[in-house]
Amino acid sequence: MKVTLRVWRQKDGDSAGKFEEYEAEGLNPNMSFLEMLDVVNEDLTTKGEDPIAFAHDCREGICGTCSCMIDGKPHGPETGVTTCQTYMRSFNDGDLITVEPFRASAFPVQKDLITDRSAFDSVVQAGGFITARTGSCEDANALPIGKEIADLAMDAAACIGCGACVAACKNSSAMLFVSAKAGQLNLLPQGQPEKDSRVLNMVATMDEAGFGNCTNQYECSAACPKLISEEFISKLNRDYLAASVKSAFKASAL
Amino acid sequence: MNILHVLFRSSVGKKVTMAVSGFILFGFVIGHLTGNLQIFSNPDKINSYAHFLESLGSALWAIRLFLLTTLVVHVWLAAQLTIENRQARKTGYRQQVTLRATLASRYMRWTGVIVFLFIVYHLLHFTVRVTHGPEAYPMTVLVDGTPVRDVHSMMILGFQEPLIAIFYLVSVGLLSWHLSHGLVSMFQSVGLKTRTWAHFLERTVWVVCILYFIGNAAIVLAAMTGQVRIQNPQAVGFACRTDCEVCGARNAEALAETGAHSEENQS
Numbered sequence: 399m400k401v402t403l404r405v406w407r408q409k410d411g412d413s414a415g416k417f418e419e420y421e422a423e424g425l426n427p428n429m430s431f432l433e434m435l436d437v438v439n440e441d442l443t444t445k446g447e448d449p450i451a452f453a454h455d456c457r458e459g460i461c462g463t464c465s466c467m468i469d470g471k472p473h474g475p476e477t478g479v480t481t482c483q484t485y486m487r488s489f490n491d492g493d494l495i496t497v498e499p500f501r502a503s504a505f506p507v508q509k510d511l512i513t514d515r516s517a518f519d520s521v522v523q524a525g526g527f528i529t530a531r532t533g534s535c536e537d538a539n540a541l542p543i544g545k546e547i548a549d550l551a552m553d554a555a556a557c558i559g560c561g562a563c564v565a566a567c568k569n570s571s572a573m574l575f576v577s578a579k580a581g582q583l584n585l586l587p588q589g590q591p592e593k594d595s596r597v598l599n600m601v602a603t604m605d606e607a608g609f610g611n612c613t614n615q616y617e618c619s620a621a622c623p624k625l626i627s628e629e630f631i632s633k634l635n636r637d638y639l640a641a642s643v644k645s646a647f648k649a650s651a652l
Numbered sequence: 653m654n655i656l657h658v659l660f661r662s663s664v665g666k667k668v669t670m671a672v673s674g675f676i677l678f679g680f681v682i683g684h685l686t687g688n689l690q691i692f693s694n695p696d697k698i699n700s701y702a703h704f705l706e707s708l709g710s711a712l713w714a715i716r717l718f719l720l721t722t723l724v725v726h727v728w729l730a731a732q733l734t735i736e737n738r739q740a741r742k743t744g745y746r747q748q749v750t751l752r753a754t755l756a757s758r759y760m761r762w763t764g765v766i767v768f769l770f771i772v773y774h775l776l777h778f779t780v781r782v783t784h785g786p787e788a789y790p791m792t793v794l795v796d797g798t799p800v801r802d803v804h805s806m807m808i809l810g811f812q813e814p815l816i817a818i819f820y821l822v823s824v825g826l827l828s829w830h831l832s833h834g835l836v837s838m839f840q841s842v843g844l845k846t847r848t849w850a851h852f853l854e855r856t857v858w859v860v861c862i863l864y865f866i867g868n869a870a871i872v873l874a875a876m877t878g879q880v881r882i883q884n885p886q887a888v889g890f891a892c893r894t895d896c897e898v899c900g901a902r903n904a905e906a907l908a909e910t911g912a913h914s915e916e917n918q919s
Contacts, residue, residue, distance in 0.1 A: 417746065470745065471749050569741070571740070610663075610740030614757065617752060617753050629847050629850075635667070639668060
């Protein structure tokens, strides 16, 4: 099959970018979108042109590295998959496909389709962890967790941090990501001791990074390759409110 | 952490403030509609109700100030959030599809702005009473002889102008639409919406919004189509006898319906 790509090309973060069109010919419909880009790049390299820079790593939908706004939707037209799991059979022969980087002030473009998503790392560093003792691991089943809670925490933990939520949100809000990262720990007993400081610090870091505000449209959840529910945003709001009230009245050490 | 800082500076807190101020304003419009529905009863009912509200004096001003502050906070934060959201994506997409955002949620800004302009006009029309001449704001007396503003006639006179009636209908329609997203959204913003009852909440909100629109539209349409009539003879420029042939049949009929009441008033 054959498609025409309209790709955003930008030399580096300081340069102005523009769209350029490329013909991708001789494609197999069972190629992934990234493999199709590999073919185009192979061609560009042979011609002595600069290949299209795009982020990729595991190519099996679990690392969260691949991105791209494909025809106006993060990770392409299918639901619940990443760009590397999007196959050319999802497009028609002869289609014009627009490929853009994720757009957000907090995700500056580095080159072509690659954006700097380290703002997400800052949010996780602010509280997306538990302070655990070192040493041998705990005995299995020493800490019972109900199946419903375990399932819900697992739903949140499915977040791969790709940034599709930010890319899809008209406000570039990172609420789905932050709520998933905070929610998975806040649901479990291991996350309880640091629950309040976690939400306060993660939300503060999110705000500082320049992400927008949530308008409760849930485009994030629809675009999420792991289909994480907006229910976690509600939980983050609830936990944040509770933590703020508690923190306003808490006792402090001398 | 300072609570005010949370409510007016943090992203999550600002949404909470939007939700709470929106909820207060929603409470007001429901109360306002309930009061207005008294137009379908005897004119004395709504006139004495309006007189009661005016006689509250400083308490009325305290309520007005509270509601005005709430409105200012709601609009101010909406503007601030909008500016922040624009700054969060300075370069837009060439192409972006909408996946599941409802139309109401996508037009909140526009419905909000139009409703705000409507509130300004509505206050000038019926509270400050400056959009029309003095003939649009008649006086009357209650059964006990207290002179009061004839709110009953004032509303009907107001809605007998088709352009104004349509403006009111469109505005309350847009407000109902605004609420259809806002009422669900406020539960999400304070963290009370979960998938357990999200569908129930969404459906309930739709019913509430439709009922709210029907209630408001009924008042405007009833006044417009003459289902509710002016019953104050002075207000229709008719302060003589019922057997006068100069005046229109509609006025005579209106007077006939009032019967004993207006005779008592005229004496």
